[in-house]
Amino acid sequence: MEKNPLRALPDRRLHRIAGPCGIVLFGITGDLAKRKILPALYDLANRGLLPPSFSIVGIARRHIDVEQLFTESISKGAQTPVNPTTLNQLLSGLHLVVGAYDSDQLYTDISDTLKELDETRGTGGNFAFYLSIPPGLFPVVTRGLGIAGLNKTNGNNWRRVVIEKPFGHNLESAKELDGYLTGVFPEHSIFRIDHYLGKETVQNIMALRFANEFYEPLWNSNHIDHVQITMAEDIGIGSRAGYYDGIGATRDVIQNHLLQLLALTAMEEPISFTADELRAEKEKVLRATHLYGPVEKASVRAHYSAGCQGGQYVKGYKDEDGIPQDSITDTYGAIALTINTRRWSGVPFYLRAGKRLGRRVSEIAIAFKKPPFLPFEDAADLGQNTLVIRVQPNEGITFKFGSKVPGSEMRLRDVTMDFAYGHAFTDYTPEAYERLILDVLLGEPPLFPQSTELEESWRIIDEVENYWDSSPETLETYEPGTWGPKGADDMLAQHGHAWRRP
Numbered sequence: 001m002e003k004n005p006l007r008a009l010p011d012r013r014l015h016r017i018a019g020p021c022g023i024v025l026f027g028i029t030g031d032l033a034k035r036k037i038l039p040a041l042y043d044l045a046n047r048g049l050l051p052p053s054f055s056i057v058g059i060a061r062r063h064i065d066v067e068q069l070f071t072e073s074i075s076k077g078a079q080t081p082v083n084p085t086t087l088n089q090l091l092s093g094l095h096l097v098v099g100a101y102d103s104d105q106l107y108t109d110i111s112d113t114l115k116e117l118d119e120t121r122g123t124g125g126n127f128a129f130y131l132s133i134p135p136g137l138f139p140v141v142t143r144g145l146g147i148a149g150l151n152k153t154n155g156n157n158w159r160r161v162v163i164e165k166p167f168g169h170n171l172e173s174a175k176e177l178d179g180y181l182t183g184v185f186p187e188h189s190i191f192r193i194d195h196y197l198g199k200e201t202v203q204n205i206m207a208l209r210f211a212n213e214f215y216e217p218l219w220n221s222n223h224i225d226h227v228q229i230t231m232a233e234d235i236g237i238g239s240r241a242g243y244y245d246g247i248g249a250t251r252d253v254i255q256n257h258l259l260q261l262l263a264l265t266a267m268e269e270p271i272s273f274t275a276d277e278l279r280a281e282k283e284k285v286l287r288a289t290h291l292y293g294p295v296e297k298a299s300v301r302a303h304y305s306a307g308c309q310g311g312q313y314v315k316g317y318k319d320e321d322g323i324p325q326d327s328i329t330d331t332y333g334a335i336a337l338t339i340n341t342r343r344w345s346g347v348p349f350y351l352r353a354g355k356r357l358g359r360r361v362s363e364i365a366i367a368f369k370k371p372p373f374l375p376f377e378d379a380a381d382l383g384q385n386t387l388v389i390r391v392q393p394n395e396g397i398t399f400k401f402g403s404k405v406p407g408s409e410m411r412l413r414d415v416t417m418d419f420a421y422g423h424a425f426t427d428y429t430p431e432a433y434e435r436l437i438l439d440v441l442l443g444e445p446p447l448f449p450q451s452t453e454l455e456e457s458w459r460i461i462d463e464v465e466n467y468w469d470s471s472p473e474t475l476e477t478y479e480p481g482t483w484g485p486k487g488a489d490d491m492l493a494q495h496g497h498a499w500r501r502p
Contacts, residue, residue: 018044018441020051021126022093022117024110026101026141027133028058029069032164036195037132038070039077040433045090046080049438053121055093057113059106066096079431093121101133101140107148114150125157128191128440134243135166139180146184162191162440165256166247170465171458178451187450191440196257196362197447198432200421201395205264205364206273208389208397215387216269218368220343225384226497227265227349228365229258231391232357232483236304236314237331241322250301250333253353255461259286260449261391262349265364266339275445279453285339286456292336292348295467297494301330302476302485304356309481314356316477328468328475331355334488335464336495348495352488356480361502362391383414386500396420 023041027033044050058066070091074082095113099106117123129150131141142161145151151159161181168174181190196202209216218224231253237244244252260282267281291298306316317323317331332354338347368385386400397419405411421429439447468474476485483501492498 016438016442017049018051018054018438019126020053020122020124021128021441022055022057022114022121022123023437023441024057024059024114024127024129026059026129026131026137028066028096029060029062029064030132033132034069034073035077036431036433037130037437038073039079040431040437042074042078042086042090043080043431043434044438046078046083046086050441052089053093053123054090055095055117055121055123056090057095057097057110057117057127059097059099059101059110061098061100063098064096066094067091070094093117101137101144104144104147107144107150111148111150125154126159128160128162130162132164135163135168135177138163138177142180142184151184151189158189158443159185160189160191160440160443161185162193164193166251167192167256167454168458169247169251171455171462174451174454174458178454182451188445190450191436191445191448192450192454193436194256194260194447194449195432195436196391197260197449198434198436199391199395200429201389201391202261202264203447204397205261205389210269221345221347223368224347225367225369226347226495227262227367228500229261229265229349229351229363230365230500230502231257231353231362232360232502233355234309234357234360234481236356236480237317237320237323239321241320245323245327245329248301248330248333249353249355250330250335250461250464254333254335254351255457256449256454258351258353259289259457259460260453261364262289262337262351263453265366266344266349268343275448279450282449283452283456285341286453286460288340288344289337289349289456289460290340291460291463292338292495295463296471296474297491298336299464299467299474300334300476300485300487300491301332301468301474302354302478302487303327303329303331304354304480305477307479307481309356314480328472330468330475332357332478332484332488333464334484334491335460336491337460348497350492350497350499352484352499354478354484356478358481358483359502360393363502364389364391365500367497382412388500394420395422396424 025033097109097113114127118125131138153159168177263282263285267285270277270281303317306319318325318327334352337349366387370384382402388398390396399417400414402412403415405413476487478485
């Protein structure tokens with residue numbers, strides 16, 4: 001009897017499940033670990049995506065009740081219900097190693113702990129070292145891991161390192177950091193987490209473009225007028241003064257999140273979605289990306305002043321706790337870019353990020369050109385057809401187009417078609433850290449930027465930051481609850497465009 005060739009195909013409904021492994025979490029007492037990483041590990045285990053023997057080794061500089069910390073983190077941050085069986089399973093593999101990050105003894109103790117886990121829990125020597133610590137400690141910790149031989153494999157196991165942004169503060173420091181990392185771990189074992197790339201709506205950009213015939217033929221300078229990429233927050237810096245001051249919105253958000261969104265929006269179709277092919281297309285886009293005009297006309301920075309927002313008085317940036325009075329850090333940054341390729345030549349990409357703005361929203365808005373001729377008498381109020389990809393919140397896609405108003409006259413107005421993830425799908429939507437951590441454990445790197453992408457991003461941002469550093473007078477202010485400074489509106493107005501008010 002003839003065999004059915006479909007039987008050889010894998011069942012794509014089955015989940016990817018990590019094999020025997022564990023994670024070594026530096027900075028387990030930190031805010032990121034408690035809010036995101038530990039809850040994500042629990043949710044993965046609760047969904048059956050981690051092996052029963054999965055082990056967590058927390059690294060801290062002082063003794064803590066690690067089981068209490070873990071349990072409290074789960075109760076506050078987990079997306080799935082607390083299951084005593086799952087919780088006890090993870091607690092049985094939870095260990096704490098205490099020591100100073102610059103102490104050789106710490107890494108000896110870690111090595112002994114990992115050997116014990118291999119023997120008692122069958123982790124197979126497979127461990128990811130997650131550096132949830134300040135970037136200044138990356139060189140210290142990677143050096144310690146290398147000296148202790150914790151980066152070495154025997155050919156049958158794996159060792160990986162995970163780092164969080166910021167990946168340097170300029171091109172020079174990014175290259176220096178990369179030198180520390182690649183001096184200990186090979187490039188394919190380094191996972192740089194940008195949590196935005198783990199969001200379903202971000203990954204859906206590729207599906208929208210390359211799985212649908214009616215978008216891609218229009219995805220070029222013949223039809224697209226301009227693109228706006230926004231990440232706005234309606235809160236101030238809160239208690240992050242120690243991290244934020246000296247970094248600012250442009251380095252903190254535009255350099256990584258928004259330039260990655262630009263790359264996914266503008267890249268050519270890869271021949272496959274393997275890590276190498278996807279990165280190759282993103283790198284080509286970023287290499288072709290430059291400021292849209294001279295830097296003084298293609299960049300704006302500002303920080304928020306004191307005022308009323310949402311019916312409450314809020315402090316100005318310089319009045320926040322821990323911020324010096326002479327600070328010139330930007331809480332709002334906007335840049336105009338262009339991509340020197342056949343597809344995008346002449347199309348401006350406007351990127352903006354800021355705090356204390358009108359509302360919390362992250363989106364990509366593709367504005368199409370108007371028809372060259374409209375045979376309607378009442379069409380003056382029609383806007384541009386606009387495709388808006390809502391990254392967060394209210395994840396989905398909206399398309400704005402012109403339509404006839406019901407009645408006896410040919411009157412036109414803009415209407416929208418809307419797709420919302422929450423309405424269209426009933427499946428569980430994993431939080432970004434769930435997806436990214438599972439990819440680390442599986443060794444699947446498509447969603448993690450490599451050094452070349454980061455260096456091209458810093459090349460773009462360094463030109464802007466160097467100009468700002470040499471021109472302190474460029475710093476503007478804006479009132480809380482608005483959409484930024486006047487200079488940002490002027491930057492678009494010179495090209496006949498205006499910012500969206502989401």
